[in-house]
Amino acid sequence: MRGRRRKQAEGLPNRVYKRSNSFWWVRTTDQKWIKLSREAEGETRMLARLAEEKRKIEVDVSTGxxxxxxxxxxxxxxxxxxxxxxxxxxxxxxxxxxxxxxxxxxxxxxxxxxxxxxxxxxxxxxxxxxxxxxxxxxxxxxxxxxxxxxxxxxxVSITKPKIRRVYITDHDFMAIRQALGMYVYTKRVNGVEKSMNATVPTGAMMQVFVDLCYLTCQRSTEIRHLRWSQVDYRKGVIHFVPSKTASSTGEAVDWPIIPSIASVFDRAKSIGVHSEYVIHDHHGQPKTDAACRDAWRDGKRRAGLEDRPYTVKDIRAKAMTDAKRQGYDLDALQIAGAHADRATTAGYIKSRDIPVSTVKLDLPSTSNA
Structure with a gap:
């Protein structure tokens, strides 16, 4: 949209207009209307914002x-x-x-x-x-x-990365989960070495995080940013709107609050400070991706599994693969994973669920020659 030609002078800079109690500038590069400031903020603020926007498109002779x-x-x-x-x-x-x-x-x-x-x-x-x-x-x-x-x-031809086929075994998953909350160390007492248990300060919250990632089959980002306002006890569901597709497909899913999930929520409520987020740090803010990644890595190390390629993102793949093995079909898993494309769901499973051949052969008999 192009800026309109003013019929009378308004004392404003070139291409700056008043609209809806605000100052707007029509950018010269693409004719887009850029909001500068509210009229109530005054002309000085408007001029400062105009200079800021113009600097973004100024041609610097030292750059292309x-x-x-x-x-x-x-x-x-x-x-x-x-x-x-x-x-x-x-x-x-x-x-x-x-x-x-x-x-x-x-x-x-x-x-x-x-x-x-x-x-x-x-x-x-x-x-x-x-x-x-x-x-x-x-x-x-x-x-x-x-x-x-x-x-x-x-x-430009690009080679696609190899399909990730990592699957966390049940034993390793539970070992890492336990190590997130507690670890064992050796201490000498009266000249005798004894094994002692120590609690990890952030362990209880990280166990809640891991449990919800698995039980809901959702991305770790959705669990980290999960608010209590999304937990609808009246309807008995959790309202998930995956952030990855929020601006595209907008696929959403309501996940039932089954007893195992309700139990995890009860644990979460008893941990740390009051927060609008289910998974939070000691300030009540959602845990960062880096914090969860580091805690998972430390849990692997304490569990003696630091050489395994398991990542936080593999929890979701494990959950969906386990669900497939329990008899859920791809249609159910597509809804669970909030996937817009059924092929995406199939990819999650096929890359980790190795098929077992049913073909059985015997060596040929010489009598059949």
Whole structure:
């Protein structure tokens, strides 16, 4: 939408307008209306915000056009991503801006992109695929906006990472779970070494976290950000809206509060300070991904399983694989996992549930020659 031509002077800077009791600026690069401030905040605040927005698109002779366009793209699109992923998405964009700081968008071809990806993530296929996807979306936007003629990412071939086939055995799962809350150490008492048990301060909450990840088949992010307001005791369900698909498919699921889950909630209520989050730290804030990852790693070490490739994300895969083995079909598991695509559910199971052949043969008999 283009800025309207003023019929009379209002004493405002060029391309700045008043609308809905606020000051708005029509950005020159894409004609988008940018809210600067409320009228009540005064003209000084408006001018400061205008200068801030203009700096974002100013042409710096020491830099190329690509980093400037990447910044515009990031500003316009970051709100589309869930909070849990937004920081990572922005970090990827900053990697692109830094690497191509002196490039104009017309200079970037398939070879430049291939060199950038291989040199930085050649052996890390998951990261390489993620960065390729980020850049491909950016160049698609640039083509639509007429900043570029073609999307050079389409010519870059990417090897998909191997399917993860890690399955946590029941024994190892329970060993790590126990080690999250308690560990054994040796202490000399009256000249005799004795085994002593010690409690991990954050262990009880981490056990609640692990239990809910398994019992609900949800992503660890959904469990870390689970609020008590989502726990509907009246209807007997937990309302889950997966953050990963909140801005796309929006798949949601209501999970029944069965006795085993209700018991976990009762434990959670007795731990730490009062919080709106089920899983929280000693300040009442949701536990971070790093905190849960570190606690899981320490639990593996105390359980003597530090050499196993188990991660927190493998808990969900184990839960869905176990459910399949208990007789639940793919339709039920697709609903449980809040997957928009049935193939995604099948992938979770097939990669970890190794089939057993029913073919039985005997050596051929010489009488049949």
């Amino acid at each position: 056009s690509l980093p400037r366009l990447v910044q515009i793209y990031m500003t316009d699109h970051q709100a589309r991503y869930a909070d849990s992923f937004r920081k990572e998405w922005i970090r990827r964009g900053e990697c692109v801006r830094t690497a191509f700081a002196h490039w104009d968008i017309e200079q970037v071809d398939a070879g430049a992109i291939d060199d950038f990806l291989r040199q930085n993530w050649g052996e890390k296929l998951s990261s390489l695929q993620a960065m390729h996807g980020w850049m491909s979306k950016f160049f698609s936007w640039a083509v639509v906006r007429r900043y570029a003629i073609v999307n050079p990412c389409r010519e």
